[in-house]
Amino acid sequence: MLAPALVLVAVLVAVLGGCTTPASDTTPPAATPTATASTAGTTPATPAAPATERLVNITRTGGLAGVNESVLVKADGSYVQLKSGATAGTGRMAPDRLAELRAAVAAAGFPGLERIQPGGKDPGPDGFRYTLVAGGREVVTGGPDVPPALMRVIELAPLP
Template sequence: MPVSPGPSSALERLVTVTRTGGYAGKSATLAVKGDGSWTRLDRQLNPAGTGKLPADREAKLRTALAQADLPHLPRFPTGGPAVFDGFVYTFVHGGHEVTMAQESLTPALRAVLAELPPFEADPSP
């Protein structure tokens, strides 16, 4: 008899998204745990911010991740226009990894990005 998965653990890694590129060649990573807590990592993978998603936003993120269907996307899609100084995103979720240029993102992956905290800290004091 198959065992159904229990509720997700607060320590479970829900999703990790790394954004690289842009005009200045920046790199940042957002790691979101199962309880909605998140950590922003800088280029050297040092913590650069933390927080917690509100419950409704965490639910929207989970829905967007399910709709993105990473297991059925190519790991490194090819084709599409090349945009110099554009961003490239790597999504890791549920044991699957997909790397895609910003201009090639699917609507579902754009929805995932919309529910994440910012990749850069707010510069205002």
């Protein structure tokens, strides 16, 4: 079961690898910030995650129809949807929905989760199995036993 997930991740990386636009040689250099009386005592903002960084990857398989659907959501909210390994759509999440998804991913606590969650080994007859990757951790769950924190992530993601 791990081999199909690895193949899917490889396909996603290959598909998303062509999604970047090279910087133009005519782009003006960024202005050098200077401190003024109004900003001299403030703390600099925390830098945002790079746009190419993965927020979450979700794959849904199984069910009566033998579904195989995935979505890869990047930190900037852009996403790629796959159905049976072929690109099914691309887009960008609305900022409020992306904020909810980020909060749900953080609340789920991926780095501390066991790899196999309830329903991960057997989602039941005609049940869906979900493979989620976030925070450097792959987690498998499914059927009616999906933990609520993981179900929230699944519900917020733009699966096809």
